[in-house]
Amino acid sequence: MRPDAPYADPDIPENEARPTSECCLHLAIPGSMQAVRGALAQVVRTLALQGVADEQRGTVELVLAEVMNNISKHAYAGACGRIELDIARDGDDLSFSVVDDGRPMPCGVLPRGCAAELDCAVEDLPEGGFGWRLIRELTRDLVYLRIGERNHLAFRIPARA
């Protein structure tokens, strides 16, 4: 995608572009971990072209990996499904929208992502539960909505240090 012509992407009709933000990327992928890998590579390439620095690209890649692999593992739980990702540049931030048709979050709310209990013997250390900790630490304005049969997750990540 050319950074100087963000509306030229045929996947994004002009009437969907919000006037205060610049459309950056729209992807619809199968909800499999391999497809997530491919999508992450595309996101990182696109952000590099748009001048987003290494560190922020690394943060975006990590957060999107956590979010989309969670959808693959838990919302779809191995079944087929689609993940839609929209990234927009909004001032100094990147804003993200991730939508899927999978199962809702347990109890309809996001996991709290508390710091793991590490004051224990090595054999009792947790091997999971780190994902939401990372997502919550690295994003702002994290919002989850269940609308009809779809999960909507929105958040922001600074585009600059």
Add this chain to the structure above:
Amino acid sequence: MKLTSEHRDDGLIVRVEASRIDAAAAVQFKDSMRRIVDGAPARVVLDLSQVDFMDSSGLGAIVGVMKLVCAKRRLELAGLTANVRKVFRITRIDTVITIHSTASEAFDGLKHAS
């Protein structure tokens, strides 16, 4: 995922010859590590200097390997890139595992210390 190993003094350096330990690679990584550490010396230093991306699944696999070896051996890490270091710092796993700047330093440092 390719892992190579090199014996050094009282220990073993295991190098991850891949750029990602992610959700798609975590299970294979843990299985390969299980085979390598079986019969390894008391100290295993995992060199992550080629890994520029690790997610929570990759982190979980490393904690899994720590637990796997903890009865007889000790797992240490070396060569964390900036992105990988961030994952260890936020989750505070960097407080429960020894991290060296490079794999060589992991062994040289020990010599100087003794």
